[in-house]
Structure formats: structure tokens, C-alpha cells
Amino acid sequence: MPAERRLRTPLVVGVVILLITLLAVIQVRSQAEVQRSLLSQDNTSLAFLIDDLHRSNDDLAKQEKALASRRDMLSGAGSAAVANAALSAEAQNLRIVQGLDPVRGPGVVVTVDAPLNDVDLQDAVNNLHVAGAEAISLAGRRIVTGTVIEASGGEVLIDGVGVRGPWTLVAIGDPSRLATAGDEMTRTLRADARVRSASYRADPDLTISSVIRQRPFVYALAP
Known part of the structure; x- marks a missing residue:
């Protein structure tokens, strides 16, 4: 090579x-x-x-x-x-x-037989919110931010609609925290002379069917 x-x-x-x-x-x-x-x-x-x-x-x-x-x-x-x-x-x-759709999940049902006023009901709703409720109904009415609970003419109004007891509150959210809140609320209510009965029960599968009619924004618009 x-x-x-x-x-x-x-x-x-x-x-x-x-x-x-x-x-x-x-x-x-x-x-x-x-x-x-x-x-x-x-x-x-x-x-x-x-x-x-x-x-x-x-x-x-x-x-x-x-x-x-x-x-x-x-x-x-x-x-x-x-x-x-x-x-x-x-x-x-x-x-x-916003309360526009039905919701389902774990939570508590609080039942109170007493002549509660608007302030009593507002306190009950606030206690459930603080306990982590993600959806609430009161007397079959959906409760959301902006819902008005007031007294008028000797009756309680929820967003202008008259409601009366016995009162049933349904709250869906953290079952443990809501159960604690339900227990504390009913014990406090039973100490009230006006209250004939107050109880709660935890439920792993609750449904809130009531919804709020959607209202269009007229004045508050995105810039």
C-alpha cells in the first residue's frame, strides 16, 4: 500500500x-x-x-x-x-x-323552632359562613353575598320575600367545621327562652336546589 x-x-x-x-x-x-x-x-x-x-x-x-x-x-x-x-x-x-346553580355536597342542616328575628337569622348565616360554608339556604331561599335579610311589618323578608319559621338552614362545606358550628349554634339557641327546639345533623350528601335569578349589571361595567 x-x-x-x-x-x-x-x-x-x-x-x-x-x-x-x-x-x-x-x-x-x-x-x-x-x-x-x-x-x-x-x-x-x-x-x-x-x-x-x-x-x-x-x-x-x-x-x-x-x-x-x-x-x-x-x-x-x-x-x-x-x-x-x-x-x-x-x-x-x-x-x-352567586347562587345561580344548584349545589350538592357534605354539610349540616340546622333546624330551629322559635320566633327568630332578622338579626338572629343574620347571625346564624354569618356563623355558617365563618365556619366555611360554601353554599347556604334559609327557609328554602338561597343565601349569597348581597342577600338582604330584614324585618318589615312584623315579618322577616329575604330579598323582599316573606318567610316564617320553623327555620331550616342548610349549609354545604367543610363537614367538620360546619358540624362544630352547628353544635355551638344550637346549644346557644337552646339557652334562649324563645326557642322551643334547636337541633342540627351532619349529612355527607346534601342538595341545595334553590337558585337566585341572575340580574344583569346595568351600572357596574368593566372599564
């Missing part, structure tokens, strides 16, 4: 090994096996191998680009789906807070 060819062969082999290191994505054989295989090739075979490596690398690059594009698209779609789901859940929570 001429000296020039002997010098060129290791150089070509080194170039091919470098190409394999840089371009090959899936390595089937160990690096030592690749070197032994390359050393057994002549220059013509090595040239073809280099061309094959270039073509394979181009194909892999195209596949990588396509997969990256697909990944980004799916990632974007996934983020959008997560965002949409979060927005939908938030909208549903807002409707529950």
Missing part, C-alpha cells in the same frame, strides 16, 4: 468516526465495533458510507424537526386545554357563589 494511501486511510477513518459521533442518533453497535468495521473498509466503501451517513442524518433531522413541531403543537393544545378547563371550573365556582 503506498505511503500516501496509508496516511489517508486513518484520516478518512477518523473523519467517519467523528461523523458517526456527531450525526448518528441510534447507535446499534459499540464504538469499538464501529471502528473495527471501518478499518476493514477501503476508501470507496468509506465514501459510500459517508454519503449514507449524510442521508441518514438528513432524514433524522427531518424526523426530529417534525416530531419537535408535533410536540410543540400538542404542548400548546395541552396548555390550552388545561387553561380552558381551569376557566370552566372557575366559571362554575362563580355561578355557585
Whole structure:
């Protein structure tokens, strides 16, 4: 073998090994096996191998680009789906807070037979809110932020509608905290001479079906 060819062969082999290191994505054989295989090739075979490596690398690059594009698209779609789901859940929570939808869950039922006034009922509702109630009904009426409980003409009005006892309050929320609040409320009420009876019960599956009619915003608009 001429000296020039002997010098060129290791150089070509080194170039091919470098190409394999840089371009090959899936390595089937160990690096030592690749070197032994390359050393057994002549220059013509090595040239073809280099061309094959270039073509394979181009194909892999195209596949990588396509997969990256697909990944980004799916990632974007996934983020959008997560965002949409979060927005939908938030909208549903807002409707529950506003009393626009029926609600179901664990909580307590407090029953009081007594001539309670508007202040008594406001205190009872506030105690349940403080105990973590997420939804409340009183005398079959949904109670939300902004609900007006007042006395007029010797009767109690809830948002302008007359209600009377015996009183039933249904509160859905943290069952443990609401049970504690129900126990404290009924014990306090039973000490009141006006109260004929006061009791509560915890229930793992309560339903509040009453809803509030949605009113359009006329004056309070987003800037």
C-alpha cells in the first residue's frame, strides 16, 4: 500500500468516526465495533458510507424537526386545554357563589323552632359562613353575598320575600367545621327562652336546589 494511501486511510477513518459521533442518533453497535468495521473498509466503501451517513442524518433531522413541531403543537393544545378547563371550573365556582346553580355536597342542616328575628337569622348565616360554608339556604331561599335579610311589618323578608319559621338552614362545606358550628349554634339557641327546639345533623350528601335569578349589571361595567 503506498505511503500516501496509508496516511489517508486513518484520516478518512477518523473523519467517519467523528461523523458517526456527531450525526448518528441510534447507535446499534459499540464504538469499538464501529471502528473495527471501518478499518476493514477501503476508501470507496468509506465514501459510500459517508454519503449514507449524510442521508441518514438528513432524514433524522427531518424526523426530529417534525416530531419537535408535533410536540410543540400538542404542548400548546395541552396548555390550552388545561387553561380552558381551569376557566370552566372557575366559571362554575362563580355561578355557585352567586347562587345561580344548584349545589350538592357534605354539610349540616340546622333546624330551629322559635320566633327568630332578622338579626338572629343574620347571625346564624354569618356563623355558617365563618365556619366555611360554601353554599347556604334559609327557609328554602338561597343565601349569597348581597342577600338582604330584614324585618318589615312584623315579618322577616329575604330579598323582599316573606318567610316564617320553623327555620331550616342548610349549609354545604367543610363537614367538620360546619358540624362544630352547628353544635355551638344550637346549644346557644337552646339557652334562649324563645326557642322551643334547636337541633342540627351532619349529612355527607346534601342538595341545595334553590337558585337566585341572575340580574344583569346595568351600572357596574368593566372599564
